[in-house]
Amino acid sequence: MGGAIKSFIEKALPFAAMVFVECGEVGMITLGKAAMNVGLSSLVYVVYYNALGTVILLPGFILHTSRNNRPSLTLSVLCKIFGLGFLGICLLQVSAYTGIGYSSPTLAAALGNLIPAFTFLLAVIFRLEKFNIKKATSRAKALGTIVAITGAFVMTFYQGPPLFNMNRNHNSHENLLSFSSQNSKWVLGGFLIAITALCSSSWNVFQTATVKEFPDQVTVVFLFCLFGTIQTAIITVILERNTNVWILDKRTEFISIVFAAVFGAAIRSSVITWCLRKKGPVYVSMFKPISVVIAVVMGIMFLGDVLHLGSVIGSVIIALGVYTVLWGQSREQKRVVDNENTPLLQS
Numbered sequence: 001m002g003g004a005i006k007s008f009i010e011k012a013l014p015f016a017a018m019v020f021v022e023c024g025e026v027g028m029i030t031l032g033k034a035a036m037n038v039g040l041s042s043l044v045y046v047v048y049y050n051a052l053g054t055v056i057l058l059p060g061f062i063l064h065t066s067r068n069n070r071p072s073l074t075l076s077v078l079c080k081i082f083g084l085g086f087l088g089i090c091l092l093q094v095s096a097y098t099g100i101g102y103s104s105p106t107l108a109a110a111l112g113n114l115i116p117a118f119t120f121l122l123a124v125i126f127r128l129e130k131f132n133i134k135k136a137t138s139r140a141k142a143l144g145t146i147v148a149i150t151g152a153f154v155m156t157f158y159q160g161p162p163l164f165n166m167n168r169n170h171n172s173h174e175n176l177l178s179f180s181s182q183n184s185k186w187v188l189g190g191f192l193i194a195i196t197a198l199c200s201s202s203w204n205v206f207q208t209a210t211v212k213e214f215p216d217q218v219t220v221v222f223l224f225c226l227f228g229t230i231q232t233a234i235i236t237v238i239l240e241r242n243t244n245v246w247i248l249d250k251r252t253e254f255i256s257i258v259f260a261a262v263f264g265a266a267i268r269s270s271v272i273t274w275c276l277r278k279k280g281p282v283y284v285s286m287f288k289p290i291s292v293v294i295a296v297v298m299g300i301m302f303l304g305d306v307l308h309l310g311s312v313i314g315s316v317i318i319a320l321g322v323y324t325v326l327w328g329q330s331r332e333q334k335r336v337v338d339n340e341n342t343p344l345l346q347s
Contacts, residue, residue, distance in 0.1 A: 089228025
């Protein structure tokens, strides 16, 4: 009986943890969108919440540095972490929240499913992943990548008619102008979020190489957040000429920044690291399509978003592509494990 309960907890806890992470990520995006709707600049939002995240990480970094003999920081490692900050915060987060400002959290969550596909492409390009067209698993991953990217194009360029839209304007001319303006912003937002997915995939590959060279995760994360905050702050000062954008005078702005700093900097990384250690990257990646459903529900409930047909069709296509890629990866991993265990069984 005790063994059965322990087995259930071991299976249920990682599942609950990943659902929690996806809910938190979509909540962070939704709150950020709400703050931008009331006037908060996307650049200022990224600077403030990463600055607060750096402050939250500082005590842990100081304790870690005093208690552990970490490897020495070389100029090469510092330059790579500096690059991680520029790629992961300046490009990735600024593009993400600017794109969300033009579109919706639903589109951001759906296009986030492109990350496994882009990661696979980059891994093949940099020869981190073996690709053999004769193998069914390689063909599945290639097909899944193409399908996922096709779904992203559908979501970006085909918004489609609204579903369950209760608000109807009888002035057809105003409706046409409004739709044209919204559609152009939607395409721009989708393009920026697609860039975000590509940046995220590149950052994953870059970060993996950096951590292998400098195996001190606490130091890397803290300096990455610090460097990225400084870089984004400098860019924001240059681009945002109006100093009033730095003034926070609405409750939604404070809540969104604090939640993003606490969840993004402290909780999310710890939970995902634990799940990766317990279940592996394939298991963690499988939960990404769930964020689409969560984003749709939160967007309709809290932002008054309208669900469009293009979002539904594109989400389904992307999910099919992602699961095809994950199926190919899981089959290859199973084959590797079987090959490693076969000599032991024979002996």
